[in-house]
Amino acid sequence: MPRLIPDTRPQRVLAASNFVYTMGYGLYLTAGVLYFTQAVHLPAGEVGLGLALAGLVALALGVTVGHLADRHGARGVYAVTLTVQALATACFVLADTFWLFALAVCAAAGARTAGTAARSPLIRHYGGDRPQEFRAYLRAVTNLGISLGALLAGWVVQVGTLTAYQLMVAGNAFAFVVAAAILLRLPAVAPVPTVSGPRWIALRDRPYLLLSALDGMMAVQFKVLTVGIPLWLVGATTAPHWLISGTILTSTFIVIVFQVRASRSIDSPAAGGNAYRRAGVAFLVSCSLISLAAGIPAWAAAALLITAAVIHTIGELWYSAAGFEVSFALAPRHATGQYLGVFGLGAALADAIGPALLISLCITWGRPGWYVVGALFALTGLAVPFAVRWAQRRQDTWKPEPEPTENAAAT
Template sequence: MRQLIPDTSPQRVMAASDLVNSFGGGLYLTAGVLYFTQAAHLPTAQVGFGLGAAGVVALFAGIGCGRLADRYGGRDIYVVTLVIRAAATAGFLLAHSFWIFLITVCLANSGQAAGLAARSLLIRGHGGESPQRFRAYLRSVTNLGMSFGALLAGWIVTVGTHSAYTLLVVANVIAFAGSAAFMFFLPASEPVPVPHGRSAGWVALRDVPYILMTVLEGIMSIQYKVLTVAIPLWLFAFTTAPHWLTAGTVIVNTVIIILFQVRASRNVDTPAAGGAAYRRAGTAFLLSCSLISLTAGLAPWTAAALLMTAVVVHTIGELWHCAGGFEVSFALAPEYATGQYLGLFGLGSSLADAVGPGLLIALCINGGRQGWYVVGSLFLLTGLAVPLTIGWAQRHAVPARSPTALPVVDQPQ
């Protein structure tokens, strides 16, 4: 049990905050769309447009908030983003018109994107000698919290009453507020001084190799939509496997991540190791996509067994992908601009959220079996391109890229 608890008090505080926060995230991701359509009674087309618009707005929140965190300290900026998310989520209770819905969901999504950038600064500051390892631990904690949130969301959807959906929103607000409250037990951090001769401006936007790395991360992050978008649609349209397997694939994926993300990140502690992890991930994604394509037309339980095998292989690739991303995103970012760089890196996931579902539907569902081979090949080529990009980034490294922690200001609590 001692190995399951972080070593330092700040790490334990961040883990507790993330656990509560991700519980709210699990609620929203599982049943948020249903709240807007079933409880707020908004047309599906308006909900889809609003969520898409919120995703676009959030693209610009991360890097801007990351720069603020670099200049004024990560803890307080992160708390502000959590408060914004709590307030915006509370506004969902009033979202019975399209414009109120649009404003609140844009604020909530922007707060989430901004918070991830500020949180990255805290992970580097309090992660000890291996912030990448600590980030892997927090991902396991996040998946655990989201699992609990998804269970409550499943009950809410089953009940289906207006009161139950109201509970979803209220519980989400409490989760974000509770997460913010935990953060006040974390020592405040001072910004890292800008090295002499360096600019404190938008340095990340001038780092071309890191921008390319962000694009590659965005392409690889489309893999997250395979389990949540492509597999459910494929299972219903092309296989005879039991429909409940859509939930089974997510459960298997989540359990493996909770148990093995830290272990998968253990030896990924250099940029070269991060590039190798991306390469292995691309290979695993190609194999899993190929296995999924073979499930069409098989007997029900044969298709189910092959599909679950593909999910296990895909999740192994996801473990490597995340381990590589944790290492590379930190290792190639200068300390004095950590928030700004990690905010830029987060754009990759946001872009995957925006284009991933449509791309997978077009290739894998509309394109049939051949589309899976195209998607798998795209992942493989991306994984092969990452080590080359890392080498380019190291040859053109921004000065002050070092693993030392952020200075901390001890404040009485």
């Protein structure tokens, strides 16, 4: 991906759809919880319970919808998930009780996770010789779209009226509809033929399941910048509060500019395993620096936190690029959606438990908790290369043959 705009039309369509979608998602990501607590006036505890239920629903749908994308055509299945997400998001304006809120947010979260799995065969089909690199490009686009959505959400939060929040919800749903409409300009991808053997092969692939679990453990690092640093900065340091936005914007800028470049040298599963290991060390260093920001002058705390954010984001670049590589390279082409659905289970679980883990260890326990979390990242990174080698050995012994009676049909 040497250019700012992809070379092929299908890649441009996927990128445009992703950009519009993430602008809408950035609105919700920034101000969604505030909408339900400040505008709808649901108790914070009920909002937390509803989001936890949504996480469980998302876990259940990823593998199933990924399999449907493999068998029935990824473009149509992905477009359906975007449409469901738009309808569920639009229902937020009616969610003035806990159960209505829970139903709407579970539908939206389930469709989002399902869409991620359904999109994977499209990335693999249209990503060229290196779909992992195209996936890295899409992550840069994602960060740009979320940043722009977050800026719009900042205006909503500043105004703070029910009307402003409802406009945000409408804009969010509209973005998903537009993203689906753009996606339909993509040429259809024929379903891949089935192969002999069990249907749910990804759930029987123990090395891949282990890799998914290890990736999920490291995915907790995404919450360090959005949960750990803000709470630590406010409660334990004298650094200015505006630095919360400063660390997130610094990280976002680095990802937008350098994610594709970071992915170029990670061109094999073995290189991906080594990148996980480097990422774990970077996360250990960043967590240690964050812990040291407590009890020192404001200028020194700010310098430490910015430095930690930069080091952490470098680790994030390696971690994301490694995940793109091993998740695609170790997944058979005929079951890309199913395998990527399994790989996403770890990250979905990290979304559910990550905030509570960081709060209990790093915020409640304090400085020692940061060292424990950093060590957890480092040890996980050290374990990944062994899991990668196990997965490669299994891949070498598994050579499925397409069934002769099954023909692919375009959707």
